[in-house]
Amino acid sequence: MNEAIIIQKPGYLFGRCISQTSRFYNPFTNKNLSELLWFSILSIGLLVNCEPSQMENVCDVNSQSFSKAVAAKSILGDTNSHCSVDGKSGGLGFTIGGKVSGLTGNGLRLILNKDTQLLLPAGTTEFSFPDRIPVGSGYEVNFATQAQGNFCELTNPIGKIFNRDIKEIEIHCFQSCINCKIFVTQNAYPANAGKAANFDSFCQSDPNYPGSGKFKAMLVDGESRRASFTPNSGEKQIDWVFKANQTYIRDDGTNIESSDNNGLFITGISTPITTISSDHWTGLNTDWTTNINGTCQKWNSNSASDSGIVGDAYTQDIITLTAGRGLQLCSVNHELVCVEQ
Template sequence: MNDNKLTNSRCYFVTKIQRTSGIENHSKPITKEPKFKKLFYHFHTFSDFTLGLIFVISLVTNCSPSELENTCDISSKSYEKTIAAKFILSDSNPLCLSANSFNQTDFTVGGKIFGLTGSGLTLILNHNNSITIPSGSTEFSFPIQIPKGAHYEVNFGSQAEGNFCELVNSTGTVSNKNIRDIEINCQPSCLKCIIFITQNGYPANIGKASNFDSSCHSDPNYPGSGTYKAMVVDGISRRASITANLGDGQMDWVFKPNQAYIRPGGINIETSNAKGLFTSALSAPITTISSDHWTGLNTDWTTNLDGVCLKWTTNSASELGTAGDAYTQDIVTLTAGKGLQNCSVNRELVCVEQ
């Protein structure tokens, strides 16, 4: 349809409304019986509104040929008409979109932070890119961008001093916008943190090491309060150390630096070192009876990649996982004292308060 036909259609539309609504004769006297005065009042009010609407439509259409102008150009008449039309329709969508909105292929990953009071919180994106979050921060964003369609996963590198933080919506797939719905919820951490051994054994095919954490809270030995994580690693979602006994490259590790740990009854176990590890004998065993718990660890706190039941995805008897014994003061026994065991057998967990 060319501009002249479009204009004629606009004007015909306006004229048609005027004729069918009686507005073109609005100024003529209308004689009605008194009993119809109330009805006339409502009709008169409606006519005024309709007349105003017709005026605005006429203003927008102008009943004259429109030039092909850019509606994003604020100096054009098309821009003015479009703004008026958006006002009438209560349209709050952006008038113009940047060309980058259609061409953008890489996006950022970030979100909100609640309750962070301590320093030292670090986040890791896709097991590789890390950032440190300052104390008191309320939001975060990784400086790198992720391609559209790519998977993203955010983990903790380390917890903040004096805080225990949890992630919400930490994994997903990038669509066509920046990721902004990840949440980090922080709360004060324990002062003297409890370590306990679960009563029940748990299967190895849990999906990843951090998924064992929920079993700590559902186990009969759960103390009844506090947040706990399982002392199990896989090198992907949880890691204690890359280099023997150094505590480097940690990821969502369960022990805090320089933290005192106790049994549920209050007996002191030991205080961790500055890297959140125990490298000398414990003051007391974690438990008073022998245990057989999953760890995935070597005796020096590094991950035994041949002993994590295919990163805790299988309970096949042909695969192996490292197990330890918590009835000891010896770190070697605690971390890997039971050696490599079949993944088909359920085993206990060492659960550490956060």
């Protein structure tokens, strides 16, 4: 067995005090390679004197303890987040929050990392989620539900935790529409927008845009936008486009229908959204749940090997509106149904 004496003085290696006579098995026949490995470890500060050292916060990214711990985890192949905690139990980590303006209605509910929800009452000007997020972890804030009488928008909702609480997220709220318009885009759009919410900008720039108002696209991916987690219930909605008990009309003022208590249409609509047949992306099943195999890889693919669910807006029944044209190739562009907020 090849051995190399590589400890020249007492010290700690990975938490163990090593004496001068300690030996390490050298799996290489080249002694210089073993010594090179030793000096590499020594150079990043993993070997320290056996004397007691000053205590530091190992989760303080400015401390030597933090740097040593991260380096040791890297060498040992530990890929877990440093200072990781269970957010719901509190403890180490940093909070996510920001400012709110213009919130006049109740019911605004935020969702953090597709899990933790936070309800903001009318008049709220600041917010902070109770969960603490580990250093090095990402965060994303979205709307679970909008406030009554308001349409709110997010600024800086996505980022990564480094060494402080996040306070830069902004929520700006405006008065929502009373009789809200729905239209079908003139143009057809590619499937690979990145996520469901990214299609909203197409609604604002399409030639059929009515000229005023904020619109969102009626399609889902189950993550950035969800209509219902279970059939026809509106459960666990995320940034859904229809409000509860809201009247919807065409651009010419023709009444379409009023949504139910969950922001859905279950039995049908009184008037078709459009006067001609359409084929628009939805990603929906006929019961408003997300079709996990019908979102073009969560709207990241325009490949002919992937498929997305397409509906037809020239109808009064929900089956046709949500999924009437079935699965279509993601390589072919399709229209959008756009809903005023």
